[in-house]
Amino acid sequence: MPRSANKIKSQCQKVAAIVSKCGGDRDSLISILQDIQSEYRYLPEDSLREVAIQLELPLIQVYGVATFFKAFSLKPRGKHMVTVCLGTACHVRGALAMLDEVKRQLGIESGETTEDMRFTLETVNCLGACALAPIVVIDGKYHGHIGPGKVKKILKK
Amino acid sequence: MVKLTIDGMRIRALEGATVLEAAQEMGIVIPTLCHHPGLSPYGACRVCIVEVGKGDRRSLEASCTLPVEHGQVILTNSEKVRKQRKLIVELLIASCPNSKTLQDMAANMGINRIRFRIRDRGCILCGLCVRYCKEQMKSGGIGFTGRGTTRMVATAFEVTPEECRNCGGCEWICPVCERACTAGNLIDGLCGGCQNLAPVETCPVCTGCSESVGPHGYKVY
Ligand code: FES
Ligand code: FES
Numbered sequence: 021m022p023r024s025a026n027k028i029k030s031q032c033q034k035v036a037a038i039v040s041k042c043g044g045d046r047d048s049l050i051s052i053l054q055d056i057q058s059e060y061r062y063l064p065e066d067s068l069r070e071v072a073i074q075l076e077l078p079l080i081q082v083y084g085v086a087t088f089f090k091a092f093s094l095k096p097r098g099k100h101m102v103t104v105c106l107g108t109a110c111h112v113r114g115a116l117a118m119l120d121e122v123k124r125q126l127g128i129e130s131g132e133t134t135e136d137m138r139f140t141l142e143t144v145n146c147l148g149a150c151a152l153a154p155i156v157v158i159d160g161k162y163h164g165h166i167g168p169g170k171v172k173k174i175l176k177k
Numbered sequence: 178m179v180k181l182t183i184d185g186m187r188i189r190a191l192e193g194a195t196v197l198e199a200a201q202e203m204g205i206v207i208p209t210l211c212h213h214p215g216l217s218p219y220g221a222c223r224v225c226i227v228e229v230g231k232g233d234r235r236s237l238e239a240s241c242t243l244p245v246e247h248g249q250v251i252l253t254n255s256e257k258v259r260k261q262r263k264l265i266v267e268l269l270i271a272s273c274p275n276s277k278t279l280q281d282m283a284a285n286m287g288i289n290r291i292r293f294r295i296r297d298r299g300c301i302l303c304g305l306c307v308r309y310c311k312e313q314m315k316s317g318g319i320g321f322t323g324r325g326t327t328r329m330v331a332t333a334f335e336v337t338p339e340e341c342r343n344c345g346g347c348e349w350i351c352p353v354c355e356r357a358c359t360a361g362n363l364i365d366g367l368c369g370g371c372q373n374l375a376p377v378e379t380c381p382v383c384t385g386c387s388e389s390v391g392p393h394g395y396k397v398y
Contacts, residue, residue, distance in 0.1 A: 065334060068333075077317075078311075078316070078317030078318065078320070078338075078340055079333040079338060079340075080317060080318065080319060080320035080322075080331075080332060080333045080338065081317065081320060082333075083320070083322060083333035083334065084320045084321050084322050087322040087323045087324075088322075088323065088324045
């Protein structure tokens with residue numbers, strides 16, 4: 021018990037630090053959430069509560085913003101983000117087959133995280149880089165013109 | 178003072194007023210759903226649309242959020258407005274068929290069929306409860322979460338929030354659960370109950386609280 025209490029306490033301090041770093045006013049809610057997300061790779065419930073207290077906002081307002089944007093996640097995310105584009109151009113160039121391959125490799129469905137917390141798989145509809153279709157983004161790096169075979173290699177790394 | 182014309186009447190309205198308020202002051206009825214005089218304007222339901230013309234350009238705008246302007250020409254009940262309003266109510270009913278408020282509105286407008294697939298979501302996202310909670314109760318226990326098709330009214334982490342004082346205001350103001358439509362089955366998406374002047378079920382002591390239900394649960398118009 022003391023350990024988890026300690027954890028929560030340190031989390032509160034971290035959140036407080038982030039809030040004051042961002043200026044501590046309500047308008048910077050999104051950048052605060054972004055910073056928390058990059059710290060923990062997701063938004064822990066307690067951190068949202070802490071943000072609400074710090075900014076003197078109703079919790080639902082913070083929660084609403086956190087659920088509105090797809091970039092935020094309330095579930096723990098893996099170490100590596102794998103984002104497969106299923107937009108029109110990518111779809112035509114065989115993104116589905118690639119997605120299937122990725123799913124098979126990682127053993128998860130889209131929106132899920134592998135058990136060892138290494139990978140999280142997500143799909144998007146068009147990344148605005150259709151010339152590179154089909155495309156997969158791994159940890160912010162764009163891999164274009166990619167087939168099921170290549171994706172396997174990249175994931176191995 | 179701003180001078181404008183509503184339905185051919187030259188009227189003067191206070192600066193900063195909305196077209197809806199100006200019309201109501203003149204006794205012109207514009208149907209509304211998400212508007213409430215005690216809450217901030219929201220413009221979610223679009224039931225209150227009116228035709229606005231300035232010069233040759235005419236457009237449909239939600240009157241509850243439209244500020245009055247000098248020289249505005251407003252039509253609150255033109256052919257176009259009626260047609261679009263019907264369509265909007267049809268769409269609202271398609272996502273929320275059990276709202277008595279909506280069914281009454283449909284009956285009033287002469288809608289006799291819902292052309293869309295009915296998918297009961299139990300909420301039309303009018304935001305009345307959210308605004309009530311925030312503005313009148315100064316609480317902010319409920320709000321919108323998600324977006325697009327998954328947008329809904331909820332509490333944070335699905336637990337009753339500390340802010341909630343159990344005032345029940347959100348239920349009271351809700352056009353869906355205020356008084357659910359009690360007709361057994363819908364015909365073409367519409368409730369036949371009131372339209373057929375059949376008695377609808379009322380509370381044991383009916384005081385005729387809903388405008389359209391008279392004593393003993395008969396519809397009155
Ligand atoms: S469709 Fe994939 S980047 Fe546009
Ligand atoms: S009453 Fe104006 S948009 Fe709902």
